[in-house]
Amino acid sequence: MGSLQFEHEFGNKPLDSEEFRRQGHLIIDFIADYYKNVEKYPVRSQVEPGYLHKRLPESAPYNPEPIETILQDVEQHIVPGITHWQSPNYFAYFPSSGSTAAFLGEMLSTGFNVVGFNWVSSPAATELENIVTNWLGEMLNLPKSFLFSGNGGGVLQGTTCEAILCTLTAARDQTLRKIGRENIGMLLWATIKSDIEDGIIPLFLCATIGTTGIAAVDPLQPLSEVTRRYGIWVHIDAAYAGSACICPEFRHFLDGIENADSFSFNAHKWFFTNLDCCCLWVKNPSALNQSLSTNPEYLRNKASDSRKVVDYKDWQITLSRRFRALKLWLVLRSHGVGNLRNFLRSHVKIARHFEELVRSDKRFEVVAPRNFSMVCFKVSASSALFKHENDDEKDEKSNEVTKTLLEKINTSGKVCMSHAIVGEMYVIRFAVGASLTEEKHVVGAWKVVQQNLDAILSHRIHIPCEFSMHWYSYWY
Amino acid sequence: MGSLQFEHEFGNKPLDSEEFRRQGHLIIDFIADYYKNVEKYPVRSQVEPGYLHKRLPESAPYNPEPIETILQDVEQHIVPGITHWQSPNYFAYFPSSGSTAAFLGEMLSTGFNVVGFNWVSSPAATELENIVTNWLGEMLNLPKSFLFSGNGGGVLQGTTCEAILCTLTAARDQTLRKIGRENIGMLLWATIKSDIEDGIIPLFLCATIGTTGIAAVDPLQPLSEVTRRYGIWVHIDAAYAGSACICPEFRHFLDGIENADSFSFNAHKWFFTNLDCCCLWVKNPSALNQSLSTNPEYLRNKASDSRKVVDYKDWQITLSRRFRALKLWLVLRSHGVGNLRNFLRSHVKIARHFEELVRSDKRFEVVAPRNFSMVCFKVSASSALFKHENDDEKDEKSNEVTKTLLEKINTSGKVCMSHAIVGEMYVIRFAVGASLTEEKHVVGAWKVVQQNLDAILSHRIHIPCEFSMHWYSYWY
Secondary structure, three states, rough: HHHHHHHHHHHHOOOOOOHHHHHHHHHHHHHHHHHHHHOOOOOOOOOOOOHHHHHHHOOOOOOOOHHHHHHHHHHHHHHHHHHOOOOOEOOOOOOOOOOHHHHHEEEEEHOOOOOOOOOOOOHHHHHHHHHHHHHHHHHHOOHHHOOOOOEOOOOOOHHHHHHEEEEEHHHHHHHHHOOOOOOEEOOOOOHHHHHHHHHOOEEEEEEEEOOOOOOOOHHHHHHHHHHHHHHOEEEEEEOOOOOOOOOOHHHHOOOOOOOOOOOEEHHHHHOOOOOOOEEEEEHHHHHHHHHHHHHHHHHHHHHHHHOOOOOHHHHHOOOOOOOOHHHHHHHHHHHHHHHHHHHHHHHHHHHHHHHHHHOOOOOOOOOOOOOEEEEEEOOOOOHHHHHHHOOOHHHHHHHHHHHHHHHHHHHHHEEEEEEEEEEEEEEEEEEEEOOOOOHHHHHHHHHHHHHHHHHHHHHHHHOOOHHHHHHHHHOO | OHHHHHHHHHOOOOOHHHHHHHHHHHHHHHHHHHHHHHHOOOOOOOOOOOOOHHHOOOOOOOOOOHHHHHHHHHHHHHHHHHHOOOOOEEOOOOOOOOOOOHHHHHHHHHHHHHOOOHHOHHHHHHHHHHHHHHHHHHHOOOOHHHHHHHOEEEEEEOOOHHHHHEEEEHHHHHHHHOOOOOOOOOOHHHHHHHHHHOEEEEEEEEEEEEEHHHHOOOOHHHHHHHHHHOOEEEEEOOOOOOHHHHOOOHHHOOOOOOOOEEEEEHHHHHHHOOOEEEEEOOOOOHHHHHHOOOOHHHHOOOHHHHHOOOOHHHHHOOOOOOHHHHHHHHHHHHHHHHHHHHHHHHHHHHHHHHHHHHHHOOEEEOOOOOOEEEEEEEEEEHHHHHOOOOHHHHHHHHHHHHHHHHHHHHHHHEEOEEEEEOOEEEOOOOOOOOOOOOHHHHHHHHHHHHHHHHHHHHHHHHHOHHHHHHHHHHHH
């Protein structure tokens, strides 16, 4: 069965270099046009649950369909169901900051399609991952004990969830090897002492640099003074904010990291690296390996037996792994350390500008210190809007107006933001970091916020009695 | 700070549609050329440990580098360190069968770069995943109880490791909810009875359709008769072989699946879907959700509260998730069910041809039934080659010759295979499934096997005394 016969017999081939070239160019133009036009789409998808089921067939087609037809369907049926995280007007959750460089790296990774579970399965995949995690570790000024050169090391995983699960497992097993029993706990430091008195062994503390709610920063130095005394594994989760620490002026947020055991941040959040890419460094890779290693016979090989190589399968939950290092390598080289710092600084700068805009409108308040590129704000309970309410009512009403305001903003499709609960306050999270965002978008976003509050208030004036329930059910 | 000023100030932008277009076209040609020339590279990388550290700089560059320079480095420094899983002469481990369609899907997913943790974060990501797992479930003729329409459902995860970890956790928690204590075990069915007598509650059985070693198949029907009696969660892991079951003639391997609780296969192995994509179906999604759900306030939204939508974050370990459904959708549509079946059949057919070639050479034996597209063979202990040895020596020597043969084959760079231990036999695994593989490559691979055995044997004739240690240390 030769090549021609194959083609004749089956109609098409799964992988043909010239057809790949033709279709690949088509899709590059498709995605480039998407970026060109991304501001034209409503940022948050406006579809209703079940929309796609109504538009697509019940079953897979028996016969092949041309790529042109499929791309038409992507445009008509998929794009309307996308919330446009790449839009410059996207400020929700945390950024998912893609870049051309990371996209190209992901394409190379997808194209080579190697399964780098151990060194021999594709040496470049392992060694480039060693190299880029070293590069990045140096950029972050991590203590040498986290780098391969200091007997630590870095690994690229999918997400922070994986990184925490892996380090937690390593911490548990390390403690079990020491104490040989299972009366262990994973607890906040304030309870450490009472746990020990109760015979529970605390073993893992996760400190956060840039919490999801309000991008707060745990104080590493005082925490580590306590944990070190009890031999507790400290993981530093800097999922969003870690990238900022490549700038000298932000590096102080990591002071105290020298006492931690592991550190991770998501390059796919605010480091121009398309999803997914969580960078994890550990001081003691053998603790990870002892918990996560698998050595089935079919993976044995000379290089692994020589112990001269890293087998990343022993650093993570999964066996199969993509060649993620390529995209990080392309991001670092395409931009250089200098530009990357400046990109991050520009986001912080325009977030600061947004913060100033919020503060300049007395109806609003900023509810948490802005450490990085995220501003948390709400309609102020103490503003003149609520002057006729008592204190409890003020808090409740300002929460309700803030919640309604957010829903109106997102329903407008002009910008997209998300929320958090801080104490008992409902707050709007405004996270700058989309790769296309510039100052003009932030200024525009603020206008959308103000206009929508104006609209809510004018509506409120027309229904002065029991207004809050009225507009609540109307808008929400 | 306007757009122009930004560009001037920072030298380049992370994401610019026209620069994306230019660089994207460059890389498509780069990868298309790679596929065109992939047969020219040694299949298994020939580099030594540490090769890349010698070639790349110690630190990330401060200034940006042009994509042209980076691509030159990929060609000169990365490609030599790649084991070419996409080569038509790649037969090691299991296939990593990429395709143009899946590549395009991955590009779309990477380009949109949405984080589909719940429905509202990008409705299309969730709904397309519902749809393609339904399509594929129907193609596999899964019982309706595994599909959304039958109150089950499908999810796309990264790897089988994740799928098993998730289902195992669900099984454990389901049992704990029933029995309220922790005296539980995860055991083979033969030990179930004695475990129960010992007060251990067996809770999870993983049956395999196509084991990694020799692609063996567990008999689902008799297994499930036992497990059903004891309420044990049965997961069917068909990581490699599951895809073949879309062909009616292979579907019988799944007979008995109606009694299982969950089923997974890796579309990234032998289903033309680039890494990573593990398809998992469960009968009882709420068991998964109860174990894996997270509901932080910042993810609350109307759609989730309405319970009308699937939030896939509750179906997996990680919160962030890529839009994997796109690539599976493109694979299904670009080829259609008919072609996909024929691609798989063609691999089985040429594997059968390879099996015939092995059987036609008396120096070799096929060591396990060939169920799918993998042939396990070795230099036969009973062949005339070992006629002067006693029985124990025959086994040992045939193992040694087989091991040496494999290393010589892989060192040749012409083809790549891997090994397994079956009982006490060292066997070569020859897995057909790379997307570019045709019959001629398999015929050529067999010639490489024969020529290398010839070379070993001729070498052996020249050093007749203590030969086995001699050639062993020489070749290995």
